[in-house]
Amino acid sequence: MRLLSYILVFNLLTGTLYAQTIVQTTVKESQGTHQEEAKTMLKSAYHSQRISWWDSGNGIICKYTIVNKSYIIRYSKQGNYIETLRQNAWNDSSTLQPSFQKSQYRLQKVISYWEVSDANKKGYYLEMRDSAKQISSVWVNELGNFSTVPTISKPNQ
Numbered sequence: 658m659r660l661l662s663y664i665l666v667f668n669l670l671t672g673t674l675y676a677q678t679i680v681q682t683t684v685k686e687s688q689g690t691h692q693e694e695a696k697t698m699l700k701s702a703y704h705s706q707r708i709s710w711w712d713s714g715n716g717i718i719c720k721y722t723i724v725n726k727s728y729i730i731r732y733s734k735q736g737n738y739i740e741t742l743r744q745n746a747w748n749d750s751s752t753l754q755p756s757f758q759k760s761q762y763r764l765q766k767v768i769s770y771w772e773v774s775d776a777n778k779k780g781y782y783l784e785m786r787d788s789a790k791q792i793s794s795v796w797v798n799e800l801g802n803f804s805t806v807p808t809i810s811k812p813n814q
Contacts, residue, residue, distance in 0.1 A: 707721060742780070753797060755801075764788070768784050
């Protein structure tokens with residue numbers, strides 16, 4: 658389990674430009690050191706950042722914030738990278754608005770809106786609050802189909 662955590666943290670680091678910089682720095686600094694010391698350095702680089710992990714039902718989700726920008730990275734059950742989502746403002750011009758207004762969720766208030774940031778991919782994640790103040794979340798694929806479990810999106814041609 659500890660090794661899986663280290664692998665996922667390493668994958669997280671390679672998911673963003675900021676993370677790539679840390680990996681490059683860590684590799685340079687860790688040349689000639691033991692593998693455990695390098696893992697400790699990678700872990701401590703993100704120690705001050707907010708990171709959460711959870712099982713989405715068909716993979717692992719990592720949610721994190723770096724310098725006031727929030728991201729979600731999705732991994733398959735096998736630990737392979739799927740996509741990165743970036744938090745954006747939810748407003749009337751959001752590309753998902755038409756599908757949302759036709760959905761069963763239209764009466765809920767969107768409190769967090771995320772869009773896939775990978776080239777040639779589309780997808781969304783919403784966190785919402787209903788009239789009873791219950792929070793729920795939903796994934797939306799490139800066709801505007803809503804699901805409580807994320808699907809594997811295919812690159813747009």
